[in-house]
Amino acid sequence: MTSASVVRPGIDPGRTPVTGSAAAVDEAAWASAVAAVRGVPLDAEVQLICHVNPDGDALGSMLGFALGLRRLGFTRLRATFPGEFDVPEPYRALPGSDLLVPEQEAYRSAPLILIFDVAAESRLGALASLLGGVSRVVVLDHHASNTDFGDVNLVDPGAAATSVVADELLTRLGVPLDAEIAECLYVALTTDTGSFKFVRTPAVHTLAARLIATGISAADIARRTFDTRPFGAMKLTGEVLGRAVLDRSAAGGHGLAWTYATTADLERHNQRPYVLDALIDPIRGVAEADVAVVIKELTPGEWAVSLRSKGAVDVSAVAVALGGGGHRLAAGFTAHGEPEDVIMRIRPLLDAHLA
Ligand code: 5GP
Ligand code: MN
Numbered sequence: 368m369t370s371a372s373v374v375r376p377g378i379d380p381g382r383t384p385v386t387g388s389a390a391a392v393d394e395a396a397w398a399s400a401v402a403a404v405r406g407v408p409l410d411a412e413v414q415l416i417c418h419v420n421p422d423g424d425a426l427g428s429m430l431g432f433a434l435g436l437r438r439l440g441f442t443r444l445r446a447t448f449p450g451e452f453d454v455p456e457p458y459r460a461l462p463g464s465d466l467l468v469p470e471q472e473a474y475r476s477a478p479l480i481l482i483f484d485v486a487a488e489s490r491l492g493a494l495a496s497l498l499g500g501v502s503r504v505v506v507l508d509h510h511a512s513n514t515d516f517g518d519v520n521l522v523d524p525g526a527a528a529t530s531v532v533a534d535e536l537l538t539r540l541g542v543p544l545d546a547e548i549a550e551c552l553y554v555a556l557t558t559d560t561g562s563f564k565f566v567r568t569p570a571v572h573t574l575a576a577r578l579i580a581t582g583i584s585a586a587d588i589a590r591r592t593f594d595t596r597p598f599g600a601m602k603l604t605g606e607v608l609g610r611a612v613l614d615r616s617a618a619g620g621h622g623l624a625w626t627y628a629t630t631a632d633l634e635r636h637n638q639r640p641y642v643l644d645a646l647i648d649p650i651r652g653v654a655e656a657d658v659a660v661v662i663k664e665l666t667p668g669e670w671a672v673s674l675r676s677k678g679a680v681d682v683s684a685v686a687v688a689l690g691g692g693g694h695r696l697a698a699g700f701t702a703h704g705e706p707e708d709v710i711m712r713i714r715p716l717l718d719a720h721l722a
Contacts, residue, residue, distance in 0.1 A: 391523040392532070399519040401539050403479060403503045404436070412477040414497065415446040415466075418490040420671060422644065423458060423558025423592060428507065428530040429483040430463035431551030435533075435542040437463075447473045449492025455641030457592045461554060462547035470494055479503050482517060484529040486510035486692045507532045509559075512683055512692035524694075527571045530555030534574060549581040554592055561648070562593060565696075596645070599636035607632065607646055613655055614710075618717040621679040622656035627706035629664045640665050644673075651675040658682065658717055662706045670702045672709060676722075684720040685713060695722075 407413065415433050417425035425448065433446050445468050452469035470493060480502045488495045498504055498516070506517030509532060511524040521532050530552040537548070556575060560566050563575070579585050607628045617623035628643050643663040651659035657679040663671045672689075674682040675697050682698040689712060691700025702709045 391525050392521045392535075396519055396521055397536070397539055400505050400521055400536055403505050403519055404439075404536075404540060406503075407479045409440045410442050411479065412443045412445070412474040413441055414474045414477040414480045414502075415444065415483065416473070416480065416485070416491065416494055416497075417446075417448045417483040418485045419449045419492050420640070420665065421448045421455070421458075422484075424528045424530060424555040425484040426454070426458045426461060427551045427553070427555030427558065428528065428533040429481075430461050430466065431530060431548045431555065432481065432483065432507070432533045432537060433466050434463045434548045434551065435537040435540065437466075438542050438545070438548075439540065443474075445472065445474055445477075447494070449490075449494045453639065455639065455644075457595070457641070458554070460591070462550050473497060476500060477502055480505070482506045482508075483533065484508055484510075486513045488514070488516050489690075490692075507536065510692060511694060512687055527566060528556045528559035530559075531571075531574065544577065544581055546581040546583050549578040550583045550588060553578045553583060553585065553588060557589065557592070562589060593645075596642060597638065599638050600642040603628070603632055603636040603638055603642065604646060604649075607643075608649055611650060611653075613653065614714075615655060617656075617714055618658045618680050619721050621658065621721075622653075623658045623660065623710075623714070623717065624650050624653035624656035625660035625662070625706075625710060626650060627662035627664070627670075630667055647673045647675055651677075660710065660713060662702070662709050668703055670704075670706070670709060672700050672702050672713075674698045674700075674713070679722055680717050681720045681722050685716040688716050688720075689713070 415429050417429040429446050433444050436444055444466050446466045447468050447470050449470050504517040505519045507529055508522045509524055509526040509529050513522040523532055526532055534552055607626050611626040614623040647659055647661045650661055657677045659675040661673045665671050674686055676682045681695050683693045683695045686693050686698035686700045689700040693699050
């Protein structure tokens with residue numbers, strides 16, 4: 368395992384112009400990635416992997432790319448992610464979902480492995496064991512904290528989503544864009560840009576325009592993906608927001624708003640963990656706080672922690688210090704203990720990493 372955290376200069380997705388063409392990746396890396404794909408026969412096993420608790424960028428960039436490989440003629444494609452085989456409801460109808468298999472059914476010795484939206488091997492769970500063998504491993508990602516654990520690392524911290532990198536590699540492989548690929552990449556792009564709220568350059572919209580030009584309905588996709596939740600999820604959200612705390616003196620006085628949700632909350636409302644991912648948005652909207660934290664109990668005693676900043680704190684550095692990673696304004700890590708203990712661990716780090 369690579370333990371060193373590679374932090375590149377000029378890598379701040381919150382500030383650096385988004386290029387839309389993964390400009391931070393050098394030509395040699397692109398050439399190596401193209402050669403890695405072209406270098407295996409069309410009937411070779413190809414394994415695609417995205418991160419644990421997959422979100423729209425992880426699944427969308429992986430499945431969009433998998434469909435591109437299918438268009439090239441590859442016949443043995445499998446896509447997976449670590450952990451329980453529970454695809455979040457909003458992503459179940461993504462094109463290419465027929466290629467998804469539980470992690471136990473991943474190809475064990477595929478000559479080519481492609482990895483999407485994964486900043487570190489720790490985000491691969493048990494699937495990390497597939498690395499280090501005979502496979503050529505190509506990593507497509509946009510996290511500044513990426514540890515370069517692949518044989519070929521296409522990492523552009525200036526890209527708004529991993530799908531920007533996936534789109535560029537598909538283009539370089541000569542795969543024509545079609546509506547199915549575009550739907551996957553569009554879901555990915557809209558997930559990581561908060562439906563274009565976090566975009567800083569026109570390039571993201573240029574890519575979006577190219578995707579929409581294939582005939583996909585941006586409105587239908589947005590409604591299905593972001594604006595449709597079970598009634599129980601809405602009730603759960605109400606309770607979790609109701610227990611939010613505002614800590615004005617945290618982060619050097621810039622303020623912290625936080626809340627938590629437990630497995631008991633999920634059970635009471637009969638909901639799956641993915642519904643908790645949307646909770647960070649109202650918390651980050653709190654005017655009195657720069658930093659937003661949501662502590663989500665995914666399995667008893669184990670919490671996925673989401674961190675956001677409006678600019679006063681480098682939350683990626685905070686997350687890295689606690690064993691996680693992410694971007695300067697959006698990061699996360701895994702924690703154990705009670706929510707209050709987690710906050711006590713985060714609090715001094717907020718002061719230590721004021722931007
Ligand atoms: P989210 O809060 O939406 O789950 O994640 C925000 C960002 O932090 C994403 O870029 C995600 O990849 C990263 N992130 C979240 N949790 C972890 C973690 O446990 N480890 C690492 N390395 N990155 C994480
Ligand atoms: Mn992403």
